Amino acid sequence: MEHIVIxxxxxxxxxxxxxxRKLSDKKITIVSAETDYFFSRTALxxxxxxxxxxxxxxxxxxxxxxxxxxxxxxxxxxxxxTKSKTLHFANGDTLGYDKLIIATGSKPNKFGxxxxxxxxxMGMYHKQDLENLEKYAPNNKVCKRAVIVGGGLIGIELAxxxxxxxxxxxxxxxENSFWNGVLPEGESAMINREIIxxxxxxxxGVNLKEIKADENGKVxxxxxxxxxxxxxxxxxxxxxxxxxxxxxxxDSEIETGRGVKVNRFLETNIPDVYAIGDCAEQHEGIDxxxxxxxxxxxxxxxxxxVAQTICGNRIQYxxxxxxxxxxxxxxxxxxxxxxxxxxxxxxxxxxxxxxSGKKCIHLNYxxxxxxxxxxxxxxxxxxxxxxxxxxxxxxxxxxxxxxxxDANFDPEFxxxxxxxxxxxxxxENNTNIQLKxxxxxxxxx
Amino acid sequence: xxxxxxxxLVIFLIGLTIFTGTLFTGSFSLTESxxxxxxxxxGYKSEIIKEELRNAIVTTEDLNIFxxxxxxxxxxQASNNYYxxxxxxxxxxxNWDKKGEQYQYxxxxxxHTVSYEIAKKAGSGFVKENAGLIWWLTFGLAIxxxxxxxxxxxxxxxxxxxxxxxxxxxxxxxxxxxxWLVLVYLVAFYLLLYFAADYVVNWTYILDPISEFLNGxxxxxxxxxxxLYCVIMLVMATRMYIKYRHNKYQxxxxxxxxxFQIVFAFLIPEIMTSLNMPGYDFKNAFPLxxxxxxxxxxDNLRDxxxxxxxxxxxxxxxxxxxxxxxxxxxxxxxYCSWVCGCGGLAETLGDPYRQHSNKSLNAWKLERWLIHSVxxxxxxxxxxxxxxxxxxxxxxxxxxSHWIKDTYSFLIGSWFAGVIGTGFYPIFGxxxxxxxGCPLAAYLGLVQRxxxxxxxxTNGGQCISCGNCSTYCEQGIDVRAYAQKGENIVRASCVGxxxxxxxxPRGVLKLENGPEDGRxxxxxxxxxxxxxxxxxxxxx
Numbered sequence: 015m016e017h018i019v020i021x022x023x024x025x026x027x028x029x030x031x032x033x034x035r036k037l038s039d040k041k042i043t044i045v046s047a048e049t050d051y052f053f054s055r056t057a058l059x060x061x062x063x064x065x066x067x068x069x070x071x072x073x074x075x076x077x078x079x080x081x082x083x084x085x086x087x088x089x090x091x092x093x094x095x096t097k098s099k100t101l102h103f104a105n106g107d108t109l110g111y112d113k114l115i116i117a118t119g120s121k122p123n124k125f126g127x128x129x130x131x132x133x134x135x136m137g138m139y140h141k142q143d144l145e146n147l148e149k150y151a152p153n154n155k156v157c158k159r160a161v162i163v164g165g166g167l168i169g170i171e172l173a174x175x176x177x178x179x180x181x182x183x184x185x186x187x188x189e190n191s192f193w194n195g196v197l198p199e200g201e202s203a204m205i206n207r208e209i210i211x212x213x214x215x216x217x218x219g220v221n222l223k224e225i226k227a228d229e230n231g232k233v234x235x236x237x238x239x240x241x242x243x244x245x246x247x248x249x250x251x252x253x254x255x256x257x258x259x260x261x262x263x264x265d266s267e268i269e270t271g272r273g274v275k276v277n278r279f280l281e282t283n284i285p286d287v288y289a290i291g292d293c294a295e296q297h298e299g300i301d302x303x304x305x306x307x308x309x310x311x312x313x314x315x316x317x318x319x320v321a322q323t324i325c326g327n328r329i330q331y332x333x334x335x336x337x338x339x340x341x342x343x344x345x346x347x348x349x350x351x352x353x354x355x356x357x358x359x360x361x362x363x364x365x366x367x368x369x370s371g372k373k374c375i376h377l378n379y380x381x382x383x384x385x386x387x388x389x390x391x392x393x394x395x396x397x398x399x400x401x402x403x404x405x406x407x408x409x410x411x412x413x414x415x416x417x418x419x420d421a422n423f424d425p426e427f428x429x430x431x432x433x434x435x436x437x438x439x440x441x442e443n444n445t446n447i448q449l450k451x452x453x454x455x456x457x458x459x
Numbered sequence: 460x461x462x463x464x465x466x467x468l469v470i471f472l473i474g475l476t477i478f479t480g481t482l483f484t485g486s487f488s489l490t491e492s493x494x495x496x497x498x499x500x501x502g503y504k505s506e507i508i509k510e511e512l513r514n515a516i517v518t519t520e521d522l523n524i525f526x527x528x529x530x531x532x533x534x535x536q537a538s539n540n541y542y543x544x545x546x547x548x549x550x551x552x553x554n555w556d557k558k559g560e561q562y563q564y565x566x567x568x569x570x571h572t573v574s575y576e577i578a579k580k581a582g583s584g585f586v587k588e589n590a591g592l593i594w595w596l597t598f599g600l601a602i603x604x605x606x607x608x609x610x611x612x613x614x615x616x617x618x619x620x621x622x623x624x625x626x627x628x629x630x631x632x633x634x635x636x637x638x639w640l641v642l643v644y645l646v647a648f649y650l651l652l653y654f655a656a657d658y659v660v661n662w663t664y665i666l667d668p669i670s671e672f673l674n675g676x677x678x679x680x681x682x683x684x685x686x687l688y689c690v691i692m693l694v695m696a697t698r699m700y701i702k703y704r705h706n707k708y709q710x711x712x713x714x715x716x717x718x719f720q721i722v723f724a725f726l727i728p729e730i731m732t733s734l735n736m737p738g739y740d741f742k743n744a745f746p747l748x749x750x751x752x753x754x755x756x757x758d759n760l761r762d763x764x765x766x767x768x769x770x771x772x773x774x775x776x777x778x779x780x781x782x783x784x785x786x787x788x789x790x791x792x793x794y795c796s797w798v799c800g801c802g803g804l805a806e807t808l809g810d811p812y813r814q815h816s817n818k819s820l821n822a823w824k825l826e827r828w829l830i831h832s833v834x835x836x837x838x839x840x841x842x843x844x845x846x847x848x849x850x851x852x853x854x855x856x857x858x859x860s861h862w863i864k865d866t867y868s869f870l871i872g873s874w875f876a877g878v879i880g881t882g883f884y885p886i887f888g889x890x891x892x893x894x895x896g897c898p899l900a901a902y903l904g905l906v907q908r909x910x911x912x913x914x915x916x917t918n919g920g921q922c923i924s925c926g927n928c929s930t931y932c933e934q935g936i937d938v939r940a941y942a943q944k945g946e947n948i949v950r951a952s953c954v955g956x957x958x959x960x961x962x963x964p965r966g967v968l969k970l971e972n973g974p975e976d977g978r979x980x981x982x983x984x985x986x987x988x989x990x991x992x993x994x995x996x997x998x999x
Binding site: 025036054056057060061063064065066067070071072073075178179211212310311314315318319332333334335337339340341343344346348395396397398399402423424425426427428429454457458 | 617618620624626627706707711819820916919920921924925926939940943957960961965969971973974977986987988
């Protein structure tokens with residue numbers, strides 16, 4: 015029986031295992047050094063915040079793996095020997111495979127800052143980071159201030175986490191506005207306000223020079239180069255992005271760039287070795303996606319796809335239309351299609367913001383053909399299927415606005431802003447778009 | 460703000476302590492004439508009960524309720540023992556005529572119930588004589604304290620939004636010692652209320668003035684329970700309003716359960732009673748209202764002319780027509796989390812404990828066995844009762860009507876719905892009864908699962924499997940298991956509280972009433988992945 019070994023028990027590896035099991039009775043082993051069972055990494059923050067217990071982050075009960083005949087092995091893979099198809103573990107164990115799926119995810123970036131390995135300095139990625147945070151920042155008596163370096167999604171999540179335990183937070187963001195490499199100005203400004211509104215000390219346009227230690231080798235303060243200011247703190251969170259977690263294959267024959275190089279079939283240069291999820295790097299980005307996509311659902315999709323290939327239905331990884339979501343403290347964010355931080359030459363934009371300053375939508379469309387390109391929506395939930403269909407059928411922005419009521423996914427009784435949005439668009443563009451009533455027929459068409 | 464909270468907590472605890480303390484106060488005894496009129500009114504045939512009671516409670520001694528209750532029960536026991544002795548004696552002598560005669564002298568009924576009846580007349584003391592003042596010291600202080608504890612959250616919780624911070628870090632909401640204390644108090648409360656009401660007779664004195672104002676009579680233990688229920692729901696609803704003020708569905712839903720509890724379950728029946736009608740809760744549908752078809756209720760309705768007939772017809776139409784039709788259009792939520800009193804308490808008092816429902820597959824299996832068994836139990840009981848009522852027989856299918864009614868009332872009505880259903884909130888979550896026991900929920904669930912427009916729509920591929928939805932599902936549904944597969948949630952047990960949708964950080968879940976087509980949508984590959992592949996896999 016063919017033995018499929020998957021390194022990594024995150025969403026990619028586990029999805030691959032589940033789908034291989036659905037399609038075949040191959041022997042499956044999942045290897046992880048982090049935890050015994052699959053958990054949702056995105057939910058780690060809620061454990062610290064007290065919304066959930068760690069067990070609640072595990073999507074499957076512990077009997078699930080045995081019942082589905084998926085073997086779990088805890089261990090740290092040190093090297094991969096592709097000639098003999100063998101994994102060597104840090105403790106000296108070995109494990110043979112017929113097909114290998116590398117799904118080892120990411121690790122937090124560290125840019126060689128002085129003091130980056132001191133006690134009390136941590137990323138927010140692994141379960142061990144959570145344990146570390148619990149140790150160094152259990153409350154605002156032990157941790158009188160925390161400094162977070164790096165203004166991305168994990169940074170703001172860590173800020174929210176610490177804030178939930180009333181720990182003062184200084185948030186150092188290199189850019190001039192939060193996440194403005196991804197978010198256009200309006201949205202980015204909205205999130206700046208949300209961060210400040212929560213009492214978080216947001217510092218825009220600043221870097222980290224060094225982290226200073228006290229006499230016990232524990233973090234004492236950080237220094238900001240721009241101002242020379244020294245900020246006393248007990249915890250430093252390094253959240254300046256992530257990169258593929260592939261050190262253990264650097265010495266193997268598997269081709270790597272920043273990540274494990276794969277083709278559209280998620281195959282590496284070595285036969286029977288595949289890579290999926292955050293650690294996989296496409297030779298070229300698909301559509302306008304990046305070559306490495308550290309997103310939950312792309313990991314899942316790669317798992318679904320590679321399972322087909324391994325089970326004899328060789329199939330290309332073809333992620334559909336781009337979408338994503340996040341939550342910035344209390345503001346939910348969804349995006350469908352592309353809304354770049356900077357408007358491209360062929361694009362036209364429409365931005366609407368609610369008077370509360372906590373909701374907005376941003377439409378991107380082709381200024382000549384009026385084809386809809388994408389939408390950012392903050393504080394308003396939208397229907398994924400609606401926009402997926404719009405993008406597939408290449409509908410115009412006018413069509414989208416006309417049918418905005420079909421798109422809304424807010425809970426019942428929420429105040430709807432569609433007519434507001436449409437009338438603003440009409441005014442700015444001299445159009446006469448009439449909002450249609452929500453129709454189940456169209457939604458399910 | 461935090462200081463106000465602390466002060467509020469102290470005031471609340473003082474109110475609660477005084478409330479509990481009143482149980483130990485007062486002096487209980489009857490005068491000769493009171494005893495005479497009581498015994499006459501009961502029409503006892505026993506020749507010795509009056510004497511026994513006279514020796515026991517016509518006294519100048521200062522008896523508290525516990526001593527009093529014990530003496531009353533002993534008196535009845537003594538009377539019954541006497542006749543049991545005679546029965547045994549004549550039995551031994553094979554004197555069947557004499558033996559048969561003795562049975563009429565035995566007094567049936569629960570001893571604590573009759574003890575309550577006498578105690579209600581026999582009490583005197585500070586509480587009874589100063590009901591108004593005591594009301595303020597108990598209800599008044601507890602309400603004030605609770606509000607002082609709750610209202611500062613408006614500021615302390617920060618901006619509008621989901622604020623579940625610390626729920627799993629605190630002893631009150633993480634099954635810590637506070638939770639266990641609350642459990643003990645609630646369980647004790649229900650045990651007294653259901654099985655030893657005489658011990659809480661002092662509480663009824665506190666509410667006598669309000670009861671007399673509303674229905675013209677003194678307060679019973681059920682009036683105390685109803686009043687307390689409304690007060691608790693009101694106070695805890697303010698907590699809901701603050702916590703979920705960003706979520707209009709929750710705000711409206713909370714208002715709805717409050718309205719139905721206070722107006723339908725409490726005020727209307729009281730007012731009907733004051734107008735000499737049978738007090739009836741028009742929203743309480745059979746089989747949750749399990750004694751609707753009991754003989755005493757049917758007799759009562761028959762004796763009440765037009766209004767009685769109306770209630771009878773309404774009760775039947777409610778269960779057979781209104782309930783299923785509404786479930787078809789809106790899901791069982793219209794009842795369970797918008798109207799029902801049990802649901803109302805669960806969604807207000809129980810909200811802090813909703814995360815404790817068990818999400819395991821085994822719990823789901825247990826749930827299906829239990830709840831459907833209770834449904835069948837209630838239907839068999841009703842069938843037996845009705846058959847016996849109309850035929851005059853004592854039993855049907857070998858089941859004694861009296862026995863099955865008593866058994867159901869005891870096991871399901873008292874233990875399951877009350878002691879376990881509410882008492883265990885802090886440990887097993889707030890919907891234990893609704894999930895595992897309520898026969899009406901079982902019935903609504905069957906309709907919802909097989910013939911309804913209601914579903915929780917999963918928003919394509921947006922789910923990140925975080926598990927907030929499953930954690931906060933009070934019905935123990937593993938919502939995430941569906942959401943992460945891109946499947947809509949169509950489950951018999953879903954009461955549509957809407958919290959899964961509220962706590963979802965990615966906008967994945969929406970409660971909707973839509974066309975039945977496509978309501979249940981099993982998927983292999985989620986939306987977002989290559990379309991051809993999806994078609995390939997999903998359509999096979």
